Amino acid sequence: MEQEHPFLRDVFPDLAAEVADLLEEEGEHDLAAHARDLRLVGECDCGDDFCQSLRTAPHPKGQPFGEGHRCVTLEPPTGMLVLDVVDDRIMYVEVIDRPPLRRRDAQR
Numbered sequence: 473m474e475q476e477h478p479f480l481r482d483v484f485p486d487l488a489a490e491v492a493d494l495l496e497e498e499g500e501h502d503l504a505a506h507a508r509d510l511r512l513v514g515e516c517d518c519g520d521d522f523c524q525s526l527r528t529a530p531h532p533k534g535q536p537f538g539e540g541h542r543c544v545t546l547e548p549p550t551g552m553l554v555l556d557v558v559d560d561r562i563m564y565v566e567v568i569d570r571p572p573l574r575r576r577d578a579q580r
């Protein structure tokens with residue numbers, strides 16, 4: 473059974489909004505709509521200072537994304553945001569060299 477993951481926008485509202493806005497700027501309107509409903513499945517545990525990457529879909533660790541995979545590179549004012557997209561589903565958000573993410577505890 474797949475457990476219920478929180479919405480990205482409930483945990484990292486600033487990041488979720490920024491990703492959606494940047495996708496609109498890239499003309500990725502479908503992905504932008506999808507970004508508003510992203511779930512936060514997990515956080516990267518590589519331990520690198522510069523990395524705050526987020527998993528947004530269940531996917532076996534270390535496995536290649538396979539067919540239908542593409543990267544969407546966004547252009548934030550600082551650092552790097554790269555989305556791993558498989559068949560128009562955002563699987564992973566690479567958050568590199570960015571200021572610490574502002575976290576909001578999920579509110580109900």
Ligand SMILES: [Zn+2]
Pocket residue numbers: 516517518519520523524525
């Ligand atoms: Zn990492």
